[in-house]
Amino acid sequence: MDEPVIMTNPARCRDCYLCVRNCGIKAIRVENHQAHVVPELCILCGTCVRVCPQGAKSIQSARQDIEQARDKGLRIVASVAPSAPAFFAMNSFDDMEKALLDLGCFAAEETAIGAEIVGLAHREYVESHRELWPVITSSCPVIVNLVEQYHPDLIPHLAPIVSPMVAHGRLLKKKYGEDAYVVFVGPCIAKKAEMHEDSLSGVIDAVVTFRGLLELFLSNSVHFPPGESHPTDAPPEKARLFPIEGGLIGTAKMNTDILDGHMIVASGLRVCNDILEDIRAGTLKASIVELLACKGGCVNGPAMADVHGSSHLARQKIIEFNAGRQKDLHIAREDWPDLGRTYRDRKVYVPEFTDEQIQEVLRRVNKYTREDELNCGACGYATCREKARATLRGMAEMTMCIPYMRSSSESLRKVVMDLVPNAIVIFDNDLVIHDMSPSAETLFGCRLEDVAGKPLSSVMSVLLDDFISVRDTKQPIYGKAGSIREGVVTKYTVVPVEGQGLMVAVLRDVTEREKEKEKFSAIREETLQRTREVVSKQMRVAHEIAHLLGETTAESKTIFSHLAKLLEEEGNK
Numbered sequence: 127m128d129e130p131v132i133m134t135n136p137a138r139c140r141d142c143y144l145c146v147r148n149c150g151i152k153a154i155r156v157e158n159h160q161a162h163v164v165p166e167l168c169i170l171c172g173t174c175v176r177v178c179p180q181g182a183k184s185i186q187s188a189r190q191d192i193e194q195a196r197d198k199g200l201r202i203v204a205s206v207a208p209s210a211p212a213f214f215a216m217n218s219f220d221d222m223e224k225a226l227l228d229l230g231c232f233a234a235e236e237t238a239i240g241a242e243i244v245g246l247a248h249r250e251y252v253e254s255h256r257e258l259w260p261v262i263t264s265s266c267p268v269i270v271n272l273v274e275q276y277h278p279d280l281i282p283h284l285a286p287i288v289s290p291m292v293a294h295g296r297l298l299k300k301k302y303g304e305d306a307y308v309v310f311v312g313p314c315i316a317k318k319a320e321m322h323e324d325s326l327s328g329v330i331d332a333v334v335t336f337r338g339l340l341e342l343f344l345s346n347s348v349h350f351p352p353g354e355s356h357p358t359d360a361p362p363e364k365a366r367l368f369p370i371e372g373g374l375i376g377t378a379k380m381n382t383d384i385l386d387g388h389m390i391v392a393s394g395l396r397v398c399n400d401i402l403e404d405i406r407a408g409t410l411k412a413s414i415v416e417l418l419a420c421k422g423g424c425v426n427g428p429a430m431a432d433v434h435g436s437s438h439l440a441r442q443k444i445i446e447f448n449a450g451r452q453k454d455l456h457i458a459r460e461d462w463p464d465l466g467r468t469y470r471d472r473k474v475y476v477p478e479f480t481d482e483q484i485q486e487v488l489r490r491v492n493k494y495t496r497e498d499e500l501n502c503g504a505c506g507y508a509t510c511r512e513k514a515r516a517t518l519r520g521m522a523e524m525t526m527c528i529p530y531m532r533s534s535s536e537s538l539r540k541v542v543m544d545l546v547p548n549a550i551v552i553f554d555n556d557l558v559i560h561d562m563s564p565s566a567e568t569l570f571g572c573r574l575e576d577v578a579g580k581p582l583s584s585v586m587s588v589l590l591d592d593f594i595s596v597r598d599t600k601q602p603i604y605g606k607a608g609s610i611r612e613g614v615v616t617k618y619t620v621v622p623v624e625g626q627g628l629m630v631a632v633l634r635d636v637t638e639r640e641k642e643k644e645k646f647s648a649i650r651e652e653t654l655q656r657t658r659e660v661v662s663k664q665m666r667v668a669h670e671i672a673h674l675l676g677e678t679t680a681e682s683k684t685i686f687s688h689l690a691k692l693l694e695e696e697g698n699k
Contacts, residue, residue: 131170131186131318132163138182143526145174145183146506150395151276154506155521164521167474169271170316171395171419172428185315185429188332189342192309195331200307201232205294205330207312208238209424213336214350221351228348233302237310240294241265243457247287247465252414258283260390260405260412265289267316268419269398270469277402278471288326288467291317295329296463307331311339313427316419325468335429393418393426479518487514491530504528549616549633555597557582557590560628569610569635586610589618596620596629613637 139160146154146161153167154174163174163183175183195202204226206219216222219236226234244265252261264270264285273280288296291310298308309332310317321330334342343350390412392401398417404410420426488510493499499510505526507513516522525531542563543550549566553559559577567573570585577584582593589608596603602621609615616633623630 129186130163130165131315132168132172132175133184133186134160134162135182135184136160138180140180140182142179143504143506144177144179146522146526147503148173148177149506150399151272152507152516152521156523156526157520159523159525167275169268169275169419170319171268172315173395175315176428185335185338186318187338188309188318188334189338189345191332192334192342195307196230201302201305202230202307202309203298203302204231204234205237205240205291205298205308205310206234207291207310207314207424208236208241209313209427209430210311210336212425213313213430214340216351224352225343225348225350228352229342229346231309232306235294235298237290237294237312239457240292240297241290243462244287244290244293244465247462248285248414251285251287256413260410260415261285262402262405263414263416264467266418266424267314267320268395269417270320271316271472272395272398272419273402274469274472275474277406278473280402280405281469281471283405284469286467286469287465289317289320291320292326292329292467293463293465297457299329300463309334311336313424313429314420315428323467324470325466337429388413390415392416393423394421395419476515477519479515483518484511484514487517491524491527492533493530500529502529549635551582551631551633553582553593553629553631555627555629557593557597559585566633569614569616569633592618593620593629593631596622607636 141159143156143161146152146156150171150173151167151169153164153169154161155164156162161174161182172185175185192202206222206226210216210222214222223234248261248263252259255261260283262269262273262280262283262285264287267289270284273284291312295308295310299306308330310321310330311334313336315335317330317333320326321333340350342348388411390401390410392398392415398419401410401415401417405415418424420428488494488499493510501509505513505522505528507516507522510527513522513526517524543561544564546563547565548563549569550561550563551559551566552561559580559582561578562570562574570577572585583590588610592603592606592608595601600622602619604619605617606619607615607617610633614635615637617636618631618633620629620631622628
């Protein structure tokens, strides 16, 4: 599998670290302010996809592969997970089957067929392997990934039984031929990696999520639901309840009494992780432990995120759907396919770091004492030391520390505000003052503490139209001259702060310069006037002399006119 299951769109990743905070195993690497999933660390729970507010995390698509298989004329056989009624408005499986046939599938069946035999296989295994109690169910690929990568010493407790997807896939290959193109449709993105596992490969040809299938329906003009359905009269099967908590144990027809301590059902990664630790410690006394990574079961899988309502509502939909009359799923024992699988140790080794190395990272973010370690968790890590270790591993960046960045920002603000001679005023789109530099306090003759939170008009009554124009047009003003009050002239620049609802004005007092400029203009005008008088007088004298001498005045007039022009041009410079 060349393409990763979960990808990041850099244009949408916005430095929020929400995926880091919610990733239970910290499989997110932040590099150049972008959060990327590290495939070798990820267990494909899909939490990062679920929580990303900007939709920066996307799931590998099987749409092109499925359409190509159809265009090649391959016999596409769909295996639809029993959680489908929680996503699609189905009256019966007949609705889904017809829509898939309209899409170009050769056949469509319920994955619950595989779930039934997998549940029964678990019961047989538990009864015959008491020495391996507690047995951990193996139907959730995320749990399998969690054990293989982070608890490989517990692999002997994993039931060596394939998931319902693989069991059904093997049934479909047997029924429709090895050349059948089997597509699994479900709510789990971990299935996209499970299909490539060494002991499972070659059974499932493509995995598409419910959302992906809906997109296929829409792009191919397939209407869902296709119309009125006519469900069969056969009784319901417990296998269709497989995607909810306790579904496997119920399908296996084991005792589902919650007071029976020999059978444990748990969902949610944190709880599952705690149970695995209890198994390692040898303190958990149970025969079978059904672990589901998604809270509430597969009905709350990552590909169910677009479904309106809670996981409890999804559970209710599954139960109500299967309370109706559905097709019988029973498969005779002699018709079972091979349900065996193997596991491999994929332990994630985390390097150890010395206390001095950790201290050095902490010092770089101004944490010199234990009191400086706030352990606020804003970066996504529980403690400052965990974040320091992540930094040393190349998983985190210094800038992820919010208190450090705030402190640095405030320090920079103080340097800029205190040292820059120009007046700086920060105000919001309502022209309410937020901050100003000491130079601005001097220019306006006020103190920040007295005007903070007050309208800008409280310190100046002019220039406001320009500031409003910047707010409305988002177009800055650079180096424009204007008076803030009588006798005070400034050159000012006003720029909007994108995404903050703020504007910054930088004003420079040019009053003395303007006075000097006016003084110079007066002197220039006086000089030009006197020059014109001298030229005029000289012209009269030259005319009289020329008259007495009988010479023309043309040449003298040209010379003096040129002189007057040069003097005027010099004055304008």
